[in-house]
Structure formats: C-alpha cells, structure tokens
Amino acid sequence: MNDIPDSTPVDLNKVYEESNIQEVLDQLDRELIGLKPVKSRIREIAALLLVDKLREQVQLRAQSPSLHMCFTGNPGTGKTTVAMRMAEILHRLGYVREGHVVAVTRDDLVGQYIGHTAPKTREVLKKAMGGVLFIDEAYYLYKPENERDYGAEAIEILLQVMENQREDLVVILAGYKDRMDRFFLSNPGMSSRIAHHIDFPDYTPDELLEIAKLMMAGLNYRFSPEGEKTFAEYIVKRMEMPNFANARSIRNALDRARLRQANRLFASHDKALTRQDLLTIEADDILASRVFTQSSNQ
Numbered sequence: 272m273n274d275i276p277d278s279t280p281v282d283l284n285k286v287y288e289e290s291n292i293q294e295v296l297d298q299l300d301r302e303l304i305g306l307k308p309v310k311s312r313i314r315e316i317a318a319l320l321l322v323d324k325l326r327e328q329v330q331l332r333a334q335s336p337s338l339h340m341c342f343t344g345n346p347g348t349g350k351t352t353v354a355m356r357m358a359e360i361l362h363r364l365g366y367v368r369e370g371h372v373v374a375v376t377r378d379d380l381v382g383q384y385i386g387h388t389a390p391k392t393r394e395v396l397k398k399a400m401g402g403v404l405f406i407d408e409a410y411y412l413y414k415p416e417n418e419r420d421y422g423a424e425a426i427e428i429l430l431q432v433m434e435n436q437r438e439d440l441v442v443i444l445a446g447y448k449d450r451m452d453r454f455f456l457s458n459p460g461m462s463s464r465i466a467h468h469i470d471f472p473d474y475t476p477d478e479l480l481e482i483a484k485l486m487m488a489g490l491n492y493r494f495s496p497e498g499e500k501t502f503a504e505y506i507v508k509r510m511e512m513p514n515f516a517n518a519r520s521i522r523n524a525l526d527r528a529r530l531r532q533a534n535r536l537f538a539s540h541d542k543a544l545t546r547q548d549l550l551t552i553e554a555d556d557i558l559a560s561r562v563f564t565q566s567s568n569q
Contacts, residue, residue: 281325292317295359302356303349304485305478312469313357320364337466338366338441339433341455343448344471347517350445351405353471358403361441368401368439375404377411380425388421392428400439409444410454426458433464474517479506483521487552492529494552501554502528508562524560531556 287293296317299310316338323336338361342350355372362370375395382388396404406412412422433442444451444461448470455462474482480503487493494502505524509515532552536544557563 275329279329281328283321283325286321286324290321290363292321292360292363295356295363299353299356302352304481305474306349306353306471309349309353309469309471312467313353313360316357316467317360317364320360320366324364335366335438337437337464339437339465340441340443340467340469341451341465342443342445342469342471343451345447345473345517347519347521348471348473349518350471351407353469354403354405354443354445357443358441361403366438367403367441371399371402373399373402373404374407376407377422377425380406380429381412381420381422383421385421388424389428392425396428396432396440400436403441403443405443405445408446410446410450413454413457415457426461430460430464476503476506476510479510479517479521482518483525486522486525490525490529492525492550492552495554497554498552498557501557502552505557505560505562512562524557525552527560528552528556531559 296310296314299313303310319336326332340357342353344350351374354374358367358370358372361367373395379395380388380392382391412426414420414422429442432440442464444454444465446454455465480499483502483506484494484499502524506521509520509524514520529552535553535556536548
C-alpha cells in the first residue's frame with residue numbers, strides 16, 4: 272500500500288540538472304536551423320520522461336511510456352540528426368542502456384531467399400539493443416505486390432521485439448509522409464506500436480541559406496558578399512528543380528562550389544594567394560552550376 276503523502280515534495284529541477292539533457296537540446300538547436308515544431312515535440316517527449324522519473328520517486332509507478340516513433344518528411348530535413356539526439360536524451364534519462372543509433376534500410380533486414388530474413392533481422396536487432404534502431408524508408412519493408420517478398424517476415428519480428436522488449440529498444444521509422452501513411456494502413460500492428468509521429472517540414476530559402484553558412488563555417492569557408500547573394504539565388508532556382516533534398520542538396524552544392532573555387536585558384540597559380548582567397552567562395556564559383564547554365568538555356 273502506498274504510504275507516501277500526496278503533499279510530498281519533488282525536485283524537478285534537480286532531476287533536470289542531473290540528466291544534462293539541456294546540453295543535448297542546445298546541441299540540437301546549434302546543429303539544425305529552424306524545425307521549430309520538431310524541436311518542440313522533442314522537448315515535450317523529454318518533459319514526459321522527466322516527469323515519469325519524478326513519479327517513480329514517489330511510487331506513482333505506471334507502465335513505461337511507449338517511445339517508438341515515426342519521423343516523416345522529405346530527404347535532408349534532419350531526421351537522422353534528431354534520431355541521434357533523441358537517443359542521447361533517452362540514454363541520459365535512463366530509458367536505454369547505451370544510447371547508440373543503428374541506422375538501417377530494407378536491405379539490412381530483408382533476405383533474398385527463404386530462411387535468410389530472420390537471421391538478418393535478428394542480427395540488426397541484437398546490435399541495436401540498448402539504443403535506437405532507425406529504419407529509413409521503412410515503407411519498403413512491405414511490398415504487397417510481390418507474393419514472394421520476405422519483408423512481411425521482418426515486420427513480424429520487429430513487431431514482437433517492439434512489444435516485448437520496448438524497455439531495451441526504441442524503434443524510429445522514417446520516410447515520406449504519404450508513403451508512411453499507406454504503410455501504417457497496411458500494417459495496423461505497426462501503427463498501434465508507434466506512440467509519437469513527428470513531421471519534419473521542408474526548409475525555407477532563408478533557412479537553407481543559414482544552413483549553408485553554418486556548413487561553410489564548419490569547413491572554414493565563407494561567401495563573399497556577392498557570393499552569398501548568388502547562392503541565395505541558387506537556392507530558389509534549385510528548389511524548383513527535381514530531386515531537391517533540402518540540406519542534403521545544399522551540402523552537395525557547396526562541395527561543387529569548393530571544387531570550382533579550387534580550380535579557379537589553381538588556374539591563377541602564378542599569382543600570390545592570401546588566406547582570404549583560400550577561404551572565400553565567390554559568385555563565379557556558384558554561377559558555373561548547371562542550375563544557372565540550364566536556366567539561361569531555356
């Protein structure tokens with residue numbers, strides 16, 4: 272029988288400070304521009320887990336909250352980064368033993384012949400135990416049009432582990448929202464085990480420019496004033512083209528701009544270079560992109 276008075280004080284601030292989760296939340300803010308709805312949901316989940324710890328202290332025990340999640344959104348919107356920070360939060364609050372992330376796709380779980388899928392899936396689950404299993408493009412696990420597909424076997428094993436060992440493993444499914452919605456309609460057992468659905472919005476042009484500048488600073492580069500203006504124009508044009516992948520496309524564009532900068536500097540190797548020359552991306556390094564050359568040919 273519970274003999275702890277309802278008036279018993281609890282120290283939320285102490286639990287909060289001892290967990291050091293603010294350090295992880297601050298890191299998430301530094302790493303990812305924008306994504307306010309996503310960061311808000313992560314803080315809400317952290318608050319739930321903190322309060323759950325306080326409840327244990329005064330014997331208000333309940334079933335551990337289900338922590339399996341679904342991250343939906345287009346490529347390059349930060350899903351993998353948020354999964355890594357979520358694993359750190361879970362570890363610091365004692366909900367997973369190790370806090371590592373094992374990121375996989377269908378090919379890591381599903382075999383190509385009878386008897387191949389179960390050991391592959393169990394091996395991945397063994398590696399992920401004590402942490403987070405992040406399954407990208409999870410809807411590819413289910414291929415109803417192929418009667419000989421073994422994805423259903425992997426799903427069945429995942430369902431069992433998600434239910435029976437949820438205190439030692441958190442599963443995060445990720446992918447495009449419309450495809451994940453269809454996946455859950457076809458797999459109600461999986462849908463019922465996912466407690467948290469978090470949608471990752473696309474970045475705005477201004478946010479993508481800030482992301483570009485953050486990436487550049489991390490590599491010890493910077494835009495010239497004209498280069499920054501030109502890259503802002505690049506972003507708007509690139510967003511209108513096929514296969515745009517948010518921050519991933521920005522990273523690729525910067526890699527190509529660095530390549531062009533190196534070629535430009537090498538072409539003028541008879542001239543003395545300064546440190547500023549080496550760290551500055553100019554407008555010409557961006558204007559040579561096919562995004563501009565294709566537009567001018569239309």
